[in-house]
Amino acid sequence: MSERAVLAIDQGTTGSAALAVSAGGEILGRAYSEFTQHFPRPGRVEHDPEELWQVTASVAREALAAAKRRGGRVEAVGIANQRETIVLWDPETLEPLGRAIVWQDRRTAAICKALRDAGHEDEIRRRTGLLLDPYFSGTKLRWLFENDPALAARASSGDLAAGTIDSWLIARLTAGAVHATDPTNASRTLLFDLDGGDWSDPLLELMGVPRRILPAVRPSAGDFGVARGDILGAELPITGVAGDQQAALYGQRCWNPGEAKCTYGTGAFLLLHTGRERPSSDHGLLATAACDAHGGPAFALEGSIFVAGAAIQWLRDGLGVLESAPESETLARSLPGNEGVYLVPAFAGLGAPHWHPQARGAIVGLTRGTGRAHLARAALEAMAYGTRDLLDAMARDGGVAAARLRVDGGAARNDWLLGFLAGVLGVPVTRPRMVESTALGAAGLAGLRAGVWRAPGDFAAARPTGRTFAPEMDAETRAELLAGWRRAVAGAVAAAAPVP
Numbered sequence: 001m002s003e004r005a006v007l008a009i010d011q012g013t014t015g016s017a018a019l020a021v022s023a024g025g026e027i028l029g030r031a032y033s034e035f036t037q038h039f040p041r042p043g044r045v046e047h048d049p050e051e052l053w054q055v056t057a058s059v060a061r062e063a064l065a066a067a068k069r070r071g072g073r074v075e076a077v078g079i080a081n082q083r084e085t086i087v088l089w090d091p092e093t094l095e096p097l098g099r100a101i102v103w104q105d106r107r108t109a110a111i112c113k114a115l116r117d118a119g120h121e122d123e124i125r126r127r128t129g130l131l132l133d134p135y136f137s138g139t140k141l142r143w144l145f146e147n148d149p150a151l152a153a154r155a156s157s158g159d160l161a162a163g164t165i166d167s168w169l170i171a172r173l174t175a176g177a178v179h180a181t182d183p184t185n186a187s188r189t190l191l192f193d194l195d196g197g198d199w200s201d202p203l204l205e206l207m208g209v210p211r212r213i214l215p216a217v218r219p220s221a222g223d224f225g226v227a228r229g230d231i232l233g234a235e236l237p238i239t240g241v242a243g244d245q246q247a248a249l250y251g252q253r254c255w256n257p258g259e260a261k262c263t264y265g266t267g268a269f270l271l272l273h274t275g276r277e278r279p280s281s282d283h284g285l286l287a288t289a290a291c292d293a294h295g296g297p298a299f300a301l302e303g304s305i306f307v308a309g310a311a312i313q314w315l316r317d318g319l320g321v322l323e324s325a326p327e328s329e330t331l332a333r334s335l336p337g338n339e340g341v342y343l344v345p346a347f348a349g350l351g352a353p354h355w356h357p358q359a360r361g362a363i364v365g366l367t368r369g370t371g372r373a374h375l376a377r378a379a380l381e382a383m384a385y386g387t388r389d390l391l392d393a394m395a396r397d398g399g400v401a402a403a404r405l406r407v408d409g410g411a412a413r414n415d416w417l418l419g420f421l422a423g424v425l426g427v428p429v430t431r432p433r434m435v436e437s438t439a440l441g442a443a444g445l446a447g448l449r450a451g452v453w454r455a456p457g458d459f460a461a462a463r464p465t466g467r468t469f470a471p472e473m474d475a476e477t478r479a480e481l482l483a484g485w486r487r488a489v490a491g492a493v494a495a496a497a498p499v500p
């Protein structure tokens with residue numbers, strides 16, 4: 001007997017994963033492989049698009065083969081991908097024209113500053129929902145064309161294709177037949193009109209990007225062509241595409257206004273669905289495209305914490321006071337409370353809603369009795385306080401408050417953290433049984449469009465609910481803890497060096 005299934009590709013910053021998911025929600029095959037990170041100069045981060053493609057194709061074939069051995073009948077492909085990273089390629093030969101510039105790359109800081117000084121930030125914010133920052137793709141394209149006249153000439157004659165990683169994978173999977181992206185990826189480029197749902201001519205002009213080199217924007221649960229049989233071993237339609245964070249939002253079943261998810265990895269990414277209402281932020285949050293239950297257009301507010309699980313890593317690898325990341329849980333539980341110790345993990349400055357690039361990390365409240373358990377607990381508590389700060393800012397900006405938070409990512413394995421988080425937020429926190437929310441989101445979008453699931457509810461039913469952590473903290477304790485956190489943050493800000 002064969003079961004209908006979907007292949008999800010999760011193309012991330014350090015590696016590519018592939019997951020074959022059956023209609024019943026079973027994982028029939030999985031594969032993962034890393035690829036090379038290139039750091040040609042300080043502040044520059046690049047990927048080799050050819051290697052990235054080869055690694056991705058290979059894990060996709062591996063997961064497909066595993067699914068086949070288990071009797072799965074894969075009918076469609078979904079793609080979730082690292083966002084903002086930009087690739088240029090030859091539209092005829094599909095050969096990359098240089099390395100991909102990765103989202104982490106800071107080389108366009110001067111372009112961003114020049115655009116800000118020229119007074120463009122307000123317009124960019126209004127049209128795209130984003131900030132003027134090297135993180136996003138638009139200034140990366142402008143940099144490429146400014147620094148290579150041959151590329152600029154090819155771009156203006158249309159003899160070049162540009163796109164985010166999703167469109168690069170689609171081009172290769174379809175052997176050049178399709179050049180397309182989806183709104184969630186497009187909304188991270190600084191070139192996309194968030195209200196209009198298409199590329200913005202004034203912004204294309206500002207960044208020096210001809211419209212004809214960009215992919216067509218198609219619905220996230222839509223038709224992105226057919227992956228060739230000689231590549232994957234079978235002809236498969238590509239029917240779902242989303243940027244990784246929005247894919248995770250979809251995979252976590254946050255389909256309606258007020259539904260939110262947070263992914264706790266190295267950093268933390270919080271997205272709050274705002275429905276058909278485009279949000280705007282006065283607190284440095286981003287407005288971004290997301291998906292409704294059917295993969296149709298919707299909006300979300302996004303905020304990120306630069307350092308989340310990385311603070312645990314630092315205690316383990318930098319200070320050597322933790323044996324392992326999971327040990328943080330045992331240590332946190334061993335204390336009756338935080339005993340006034342707070343860790344502000346502003347190792348790379350403070351992001352939303354504080355926005356203080358010069359702030360640095362701080363540990364406050366130390367006494368002679370402070371030990372490693374206090375530090376571990378304080379690092380975990382900081383993830384909860386950071387989340388609370390973001391959700392509070394989102395409630396003010398978006399006008400919708402989250403009634404619960406769904407979580408995933410490596411640090412969400414920590415039960416103590418999730419219990420404490422629920423307490424600090426005052427809402428229940430739910431962790432799904434299958435934590436691969438990003439790949440599952442891509443699978444859901446693709447499978448819905450391909451009819452593997454007839455309705456969003458069928459996809460949801462195929463996802464076992466995990467564990468819910470109820471808020472058990474009393475209001476007084478919560479208020480005291482948050483007041484302590486706010487004093488610690490103010491201390492870190494007060495200690496920051498002046499802006500140069």
Ligand code: ADP
Binds near residue numbers: 264266267313409411
């Ligand atoms: P990324 O995708 O950013 O590489 P992962 O989702 O794999 O991150 O999560 C890894 C992060 O989670 C690390 O920073 C690690 O310190 C943290 N982490 C892993 N397990 C735990 C745990 N049990 N408690 C707290 N933090 C953890």
